[in-house]
Amino acid sequence: MAKGHKPVAGSRAFWPRKRANRIYQNFSYSEEYLERISGIIKDVKPVAFCGYKAGMLHVCIKDNKKGSATYGQEVVKAVTVLDIPPVIVCGIKVYEKGGYGKKTKTVIWAENLDKDLARKVDLPKKIDKNKAKEIENEIEKASDIRLLVHTVPKESGIGKKKPELFEIALSGDDIKKKWEYAKSVLGKQITIRDVFDEGEYVDVKAVDKGKGYQGVVKRFGVKIRGRKHNKKRRHIGNLAPRTPARVLPGAVAMAGQLGFQTRTEYNKKILKIGDGGISPKGGFVNYGIVPNTYLLVDGSVPGSKKRLVMMRKAVRKPLIKEPEEIVHISLKSQQG
Numbered sequence: 001m002a003k004g005h006k007p008v009a010g011s012r013a014f015w016p017r018k019r020a021n022r023i024y025q026n027f028s029y030s031e032e033y034l035e036r037i038s039g040i041i042k043d044v045k046p047v048a049f050c051g052y053k054a055g056m057l058h059v060c061i062k063d064n065k066k067g068s069a070t071y072g073q074e075v076v077k078a079v080t081v082l083d084i085p086p087v088i089v090c091g092i093k094v095y096e097k098g099g100y101g102k103k104t105k106t107v108i109w110a111e112n113l114d115k116d117l118a119r120k121v122d123l124p125k126k127i128d129k130n131k132a133k134e135i136e137n138e139i140e141k142a143s144d145i146r147l148l149v150h151t152v153p154k155e156s157g158i159g160k161k162k163p164e165l166f167e168i169a170l171s172g173d174d175i176k177k178k179w180e181y182a183k184s185v186l187g188k189q190i191t192i193r194d195v196f197d198e199g200e201y202v203d204v205k206a207v208d209k210g211k212g213y214q215g216v217v218k219r220f221g222v223k224i225r226g227r228k229h230n231k232k233r234r235h236i237g238n239l240a241p242r243t244p245a246r247v248l249p250g251a252v253a254m255a256g257q258l259g260f261q262t263r264t265e266y267n268k269k270i271l272k273i274g275d276g277g278i279s280p281k282g283g284f285v286n287y288g289i290v291p292n293t294y295l296l297v298d299g300s301v302p303g304s305k306k307r308l309v310m311m312r313k314a315v316r317k318p319l320i321k322e323p324e325e326i327v328h329i330s331l332k333s334q335q336g
Contacts, residue, residue: 009221015250019260020207024050024308027205029146029169037171037313044172044181046147048312049195050164051082051295052156053206053303055284059271059296060328074327079271081278082295082309083287085155086189088114091148092182093167094135102143108132110187117150119162136179145170145178149190151308157288158306171313192273192293199323201267201314206303210260220253266316269298272326281333296326 027048037047058078063070090113096105109127117123135142147170150163170178196202216222217234225233236254240247272295279289287305301309 006221010219010253012250014261017261018257019210020262023207024164024166025205025207025262025310026166027169027203027310027312033315034169034171036315038173041171041313044170044174044177046168046190046195047171048168048310049084049190049192050087050151050166050308050310051084051192052153052158053301053305053307053309054081054083054157054279054287054290054294055305055334056080056300057278057280057296058330059326060330061271062325062327064322064324077271077298078300080297080299080301081284081290082297082301083156083158083290084192084273084293084295085152086191086293087149087151088189089147089149089182089185089187090114090117090165092132092186093146093148094142095144095146096141097143105142106131106135107148108135108186112187114150114152114163116154116161116163117165120150120165132183139176139179142175142179145175145182147182147185147190152189155292157284157290164308166310192295196270196273196295196311198270198273199321200270201318201321202270202297202311203264203266203314203316204268204297204301205262205264205310205312206301206307208259208261208263208302209304211258213256214258215255216253219255219258222253263302265302267314267318268301268311269324271296271298271324278329278331280331282335285334 029047034047041047056078058076060074060076063073063075065071090110092108094105094108095102097103108131109124111127111129113123147168148165149168150165153160153163170181172178211218215234216236217224222236225235227233236252239252273293274296275293276291278294278296283289284305303309
């Protein structure tokens with residue numbers, strides 16, 4: 001029988017492999033992505049949401065994938081639990097066409113802003129109430145309308161006060177309908193049920209676990225040299241050829257930063273959206289209790305516990321949209 005051989009692991013597509021610039025990342029909504037989503041979703045609604053990673057459980061479900069060897073049978077799957085407090089729409093961001101794509105025309109802030117938002121940004125001292133009317137008269141000149149939202153972490157299990165602030169794009173092609181929807185939710189809360197449904201596929205984006213400075217074997221999985229090799233074992237054979245006499249950037253596995261890098265995973269299925277009662281006995285280790293709304297995602301997602309995970313409508317073609325029947329959720333204590 002052939003011996004298993006796996007000399008190298010680690011993609012060269014991510015370079016430079018350095019730490020992310022901040023602990024949470026947002027999606028960039030391209031024109032192609034919004035056109036595709038607008039072709040599927042006719043109504044105007046947000047296309048993204050967020051949640052805090054609480055931990056993982058395993059559930060027993062009935063397989064509904066036709067053609068599968070376990071179709072109709074009960075199977076056990078690992079799921080990720082996301083704590084999903086609502087987000088508050090604190091502003092409307094109006095874009096216009098510029099010489100190099102979209103550029104911000106103005107930001108319309110809500111009147112009653114959460115005082116904890118001042119921990120994140122400098123809030124306007126005075127809000128111009130006539131700005132919305134002025135923009136509405138010229139709304140046809142705008143190229144896009146997006147929501148400026150912030151999280152409410154004090155309603156989650158982590159209990160911190162400082163919120164995260166980011167943009168959410170809206171589906172639809174009619175700029176007037178986008179404007180009317182944005183006005184209707186300004187200063188109000190948006191929940192996960194306003195964006196996603198059970199059985200839907202999402203793309204997740206987060207900053208993964210940081211590992212610090214690591215060697216080339218752990219970082220790229222290169223083969224360990226022989227026992228009688230000269231001097232060292234956990235290193236590569238050479239850095240570069242004689243000609244060209246330089247190290248090609250990104251082409252050679254080297255030691256360096258591992259983890260705490262932005263990663264996106266596609267087509268993660270939402271198994272369930274529920275309210276309370278999902279925490280194991282004693283709570284999640286290093287997180288605690290999930291107090292309110294939660295989300296069960298099939299499989300794993302990037303990031304450590306308590307880290308913000310962004311979700312958007314899946315950009316790739318989804319597989320099966322039907323929600324799977326959950327027979328049992330294991331809530332056994334994770335504390336040993």
